[in-house]
Each structure stands twice: as structure tokens, then as C-alpha cells.
Amino acid sequence: MKNNLYNYILGIADNSLILGQRLGQLCGHGPSLETDIACTNISLDLFGQVRSYFQYAAKIAGDQRTEDDIAMLRKERDYKNVLLVEQPNTNFAFTIGRQFLFDVYHLAFLTELQNSNDFTLSVIAKKCVKEVSYHLRFSSDWVKRLGNGTSVSKEKMQEAISDLWTYTDELFYQTNADKEMVFEGVGVDVTKLKNNYYSHINKILLEATLEIPESKWFQTGGKEGIHTEHLGYLLSDLQYMQRTYPNMEW
Amino acid sequence: MKKNWPLWEVFVRSKNGLEHRHFGSLHAADAEMALENARDVYTRRNEGVSIWVVESKNITASNPSNNGELFEPAQDKVYRHPTFYKLPDEIKHM
Numbered sequence: 001m002k003n004n005l006y007n008y009i010l011g012i013a014d015n016s017l018i019l020g021q022r023l024g025q026l027c028g029h030g031p032s033l034e035t036d037i038a039c040t041n042i043s044l045d046l047f048g049q050v051r052s053y054f055q056y057a058a059k060i061a062g063d064q065r066t067e068d069d070i071a072m073l074r075k076e077r078d079y080k081n082v083l084l085v086e087q088p089n090t091n092f093a094f095t096i097g098r099q100f101l102f103d104v105y106h107l108a109f110l111t112e113l114q115n116s117n118d119f120t121l122s123v124i125a126k127k128c129v130k131e132v133s134y135h136l137r138f139s140s141d142w143v144k145r146l147g148n149g150t151s152v153s154k155e156k157m158q159e160a161i162s163d164l165w166t167y168t169d170e171l172f173y174q175t176n177a178d179k180e181m182v183f184e185g186v187g188v189d190v191t192k193l194k195n196n197y198y199s200h201i202n203k204i205l206l207e208a209t210l211e212i213p214e215s216k217w218f219q220t221g222g223k224e225g226i227h228t229e230h231l232g233y234l235l236s237d238l239q240y241m242q243r244t245y246p247n248m249e250w
Numbered sequence: 251m252k253k254n255w256p257l258w259e260v261f262v263r264s265k266n267g268l269e270h271r272h273f274g275s276l277h278a279a280d281a282e283m284a285l286e287n288a289r290d291v292y293t294r295r296n297e298g299v300s301i302w303v304v305e306s307k308n309i310t311a312s313n314p315s316n317n318g319e320l321f322e323p324a325q326d327k328v329y330r331h332p333t334f335y336k337l338p339d340e341i342k343h344m
Contacts, residue, residue, distance in 0.1 A: 032255070034276055034287040041290050138286055145279065 005118070006060050007080070007177035008187055010070070011223060012113075013053035014081035017071060018231070019102060020046035021238050022089060031092050038138060039095065045131040052124045072242045076232055077225040080175070084167035086222070086231045090160070093146055093153070097160030100139035104200050105171045107132045108193045117185040140204050147208025154209070161205065162213045169218035171197070178223075256305055258284040260292055263300035270302050278303075 023043035030036020054067035061070070084102055089095045110132055113125035146157040172194045174182070181187030202212050221227065241248060255277040261270035273292045278284035284303040293301065312320060324330070 032277060034278065034291060037294075038287065038290040041294060134289075141282060141286065145283070 002060060004177040004180040004184075005186065006057055007175070008181040009053050009057045009060070009121070011080040011175065011178065012109075013050050013057065013071075014079050015085050015102070015106070016046040016053070017050045018079065018081040018234065019085035019098075020044075020050060021234055022085065022087075022098075023095070025237075026089060026095065035092070042099070042135050042138070045135070049124070049128050049131070052127070056120050056124070068242075072239050076227060076235055079227065079231065079235070080223055080225060081231075082167065082170050083219055083222040083228055084164065084170065086228060086234060087164060087167065088230050091156060093156035093160040094164070096139055096142040096146065097157065097164050099135065100143050100204070101161075101164055101168055101201070102171075103132060103136035103139050104204075105193065105197055107136050108197060108200075109188055109190065112188040112193070116187070121186065143204055143210070144208040147205075147210045157208065158210050161210060162215075165213040165215055166217065166219050168197075168201075170220045170222060173220050173223055175223050255279045255283075256307070258288075258303045259306050259309060260284075260288040261302040261304070262288075262292055262298040264298055266299055270300065273297075275306060281305075 020043045023039045023046070026036060026039045027043075028036065030039055050071065051067060054070050057070055058065055058067050082102075084098060087094070087098055107129070110125045110129045114122050114129065116122045116125065143157060143161075146153040148154070172190045174190060178187055178190070182189045205212050219228075256279075257275055258278050258281075259275050260273045262273045263270045273288075276284065276287050276291055278287050281303060284305075285301060288301050288303055292298070
């Protein structure tokens, strides 16, 4: 039970951690001052959420590890985030597409997590729902704006959605820890979120005058620790300080 | 950026009961984006409870070169301030 709960929390937290890091990489590079601030704001929201999760995970682990140790000092295979969130900031359309495809899931997930038997998780979820509602509003508006914009913005937005589509199904994959936690009434049964997820996505894509990808072949692996080549580079950035100067504090 | 988004002026009400104050300006493609940008740029440290945005080109402003005719005539009309009344001692802070 304890081990499953620990892994379950990591599964949730790692999505926000890795996406937060990805967005943080845009700091000072956003296409305009306003979108730069917006993306790093979302990044900060996600890091805030991550702290609550890892503090809780550290408490459950009950050993000497702190929230920072758990967040920063694992090896690549021990990160349980979905493949979607580790995909690179190829261009602004990819950043927005990745955010949108994750936000729709994230909001539905947190909405359900509020009903968890686990008091701490339900409280964290209640706090995060408001933040993530805004993330979804921001990313949906941008998908529609780029889709209805110029022929170039439409083409780029379409390309992003089509390329990232293959990572969407994994959001509804369940690990053993996930299944156990659903059984205990702690976790969210993500398989039940799938239909609403795709109908919500399709609705926004329609408003954006974009095509719904037809591909039925999906990538999985992230939740079991098998990642795309992009995660290693991201982690070397994220972990650089602690790896180079172990136990450094400031 | 070769072609800039239009400029918007941002007004924020910092507390219920107070008026909206001019906070600054930003670029955005449309009103909805201006509102979201204003939220992110100006209210991320809990500065506000309400935001107005208005496209800068819709504001009609007085021309500083007309300041003489617009504002100077008021300078020597001290009697327009209610400063010539004798106030009873009991009334303070006027």
C-alpha cells in the first residue's frame, strides 16, 4: 500500500515537474514578452504543485530523503511522467499543442482527484484545479487563435497536433500502482476520462478549424520509465547543480 | 517582430470598492489575449480583483502643446478652491 501510494504520487508529480521544466526553458525566449511571462507563470504553477506532491511523497517514504532529493536525484528510468510532457519546445505551436493536449487531461484528472479517499491528495487537487483551469483557457485560446490565424500559423498548429497526437493515449494507461490506488479509492480511474478527453479535444480542434488526426498508433512507456531520447537532456539540465555540487544548498 | 500586435492599456482594480487604476500597457492580438496577458503581466503578485483592457488607439488624449490654453487659466483662480471658509475648531482633518 505504502509503496503503491508513493509511486502513484510520483506518477502525478513527474508530469508537472517535467512540463514545468520544459516551460521554464522558455524563460527569456518567449516569442513576445507577454507570452514569455505567461509560459513561465504556468511553469511556476506546476513547480508549486510539484512541491506539494514531493513533500507528501517524502513523508510517505519516511527515510532521510527530502522533497528535493526525490525531485532531483532519481535516474531517468525512475521518472514516471508521460512521454507527452517531455517533448521539446520545437516551436511555439508545439509548446501550445503539448500544453493543450496535457491541460485537458490534467483538469479532468484533478477534478476527479478531489474526491480521493486520501485527504492530502484531495486537498492538493482542490488547490491545483483553479490554476489548471486557467492553463487550459490559455492553451485552448491559443490553439484556436493559431488555427484561425494565418496560413502559416494554421499549418504549424496542425503539424504540432498531428505530431503530438501519438502521445495522447498514454495519458489513459494504468500502471500496477495506478490500478491498486484506484481499487483503494485513492486514485483516479483514468480509463474513464478517455471519452470525454477526446470529445473535448475534438470540439476545440473544430473551433480552431484544424483536422482531428486519424492515426490510431500510439506511443507508451513513460509511465513505466521508458522515455523518449528527449528526457535525458532535460534531466541533465534539471539535475546539473546537484550532480556537480552534491548536497549544495542556497 | 516586424509587425507588432496592437497596444492595449491595462486598468486594474486592486480591491473591491476602489476604482480601476492605470497599471501599464502591453501588446496583444485581440481583447481576450490582452486580458490574459494583463492577468499574467500585472496581477501575478495578487495585485488585483478586476481588470479592464482598452486598445490604446481608442483613447483620446489631450495634447501637451495645448497645456497653456487647457490648464493655465485655472492656476490663478484660487477662489475655486473652498479655502476662504472659516472652519469651526471642532472640525479637523479638512
